[in-house]
Amino acid sequence: MTIIVIGKSGQLxxxxxxxxxxxxxxxxxxxxxxxxxxxxxxxxxxxxYNVAGVINASAYTAVDKAESDVENAYQLNARAVGHLAQACKALAVPFVHISTDFVFHGDKGSPYLPSDEINPLGVYGASKAQGEQLITDIYPEQSIILRTSWVYSTHGNNFVKTMLNLMATKPELGVISDQIGTPTYAQGLAKSCVASISKQVTGIHHYTDTGVASWFDFAVAIQSIALELGLLDKKIAIKPITTAQYPTPAKRPHYSVLDKSSLVSALPEVSLTHWQTQLRVMMIALKAEREA
Known part of the structure; x- marks a missing residue:
């Protein structure tokens, strides 16, 4: 049996x-x-292919660029998703789609449930929300929507690798401290996608690592582990800044922690791990890759 992944270059x-x-x-x-x-x-x-299931790991993820590139964002995050749902329905195969915490407004103040009302702040979140709706309308019987957040891996471009590069070259950094969420190692997300197919889970669920962090907290942890592992050879100052001090074209949710309890109930074999533990696992793997 073959699992087909839509998307080739991304970290997931x-x-x-x-x-x-x-x-x-x-x-x-x-x-x-x-x-x-x-x-x-x-x-x-x-x-x-002898298809066991399809996982959509492709998306338009340039959050700020989407504000001025609306047509392309909706083309990939909505219309293409609807087409994938139609194709999977025609073949009666399970469909796993990755969505985002950006479908939420960010004003709740407690972990978002899959059933909570969505209210995206920008084009990226709105296009992803439309993709979710198309799946729900077209193929709810064998589809699962997995919302996640702050994804990183040893592969591809992400916050962890960006921070390591900046910490190696800058005398100090300012990192946003008033956006709260949960970092997620893509390795665990990948395992949940595959398990969702084998167990034929359906509906909307959330997957992230556990715990809560700001981008500032995330950056501080990256530096601490990197110094311990020898990925960095010097410590620099990391200063907390506000969203207002770092304006971007797209608004981002101030709070987007996701409640994972429904997925844990559906997939009890999927173990959730604290984000700091997972970050260390990823950075050990990254060190091994660099040394190889």
Missing amino acids: AWELTQLSTPEQTVVCLGRGDVDLQDVSALVDTLKQ
């Missing part, structure tokens, strides 16, 4: 390929392999 797609086994192969399809705007072509492509 890379982590999913690490889960490939002789019994259950993971195959990633990129832009040159599949046309997300043509449902019949999608069906024809998927028919070439």
